Amino acid sequence: MHRKILLALSLACLPSTGCDSQACTLIGCGSTFQIALQRDAWTAGEYTVTVVADGETIECAATLPLQCEAPPACPQNSPFILGLEGCALDPSQHKLGNIEFQQGHAPKSVALQIHQDGALLGEGQYSPTYSESQPNGPDCEPTCVGADSVTLALKE
Secondary structure, rough: HHHHHHHHHEEEEEHHOOOOOOOOOOOOOOOOOOEEEEOOOOOOEEEEEEEEEEOOOEEEEEEOOOOOOOOOOOOOOOEEEEOOOOEEEEEHHHHEEEEEEOOOOOOEEEEEEEOOOEEEEEEEEEOOOOOEOOOOOOOOOHHHHEEEEEEOOOEE
């Protein structure tokens, strides 16, 4: 009997029934734009990642093999994160994973260069096309901004 009452109460507030209240879920937003860095073998060395986003240049630096206690690769005020992957694994599995712009930062133009020990491994230029979404449903926060991810293949 109690199950029938609960079902009737939950059906009574479906948006199709004209109920003014709406239950929102708690899904958050992901990154606004992401550039995956692809390379078959990440070898030991000094890596420099230079990103120019809407005219602002930010340089990040990482050393492979990684040290788990190392400070972040990018400056504290950076609008993106440089993903460093595998520090707790065998050094042969350490790598630079991606450049991930956070919500609130949706650059119209992005230029990227990756160097290892001063040698250029790859570069790319991107003009992301953003769209908005509401993952928790209409009239529910947050409103997320995002563009399709891209992949930059690097030299071996």
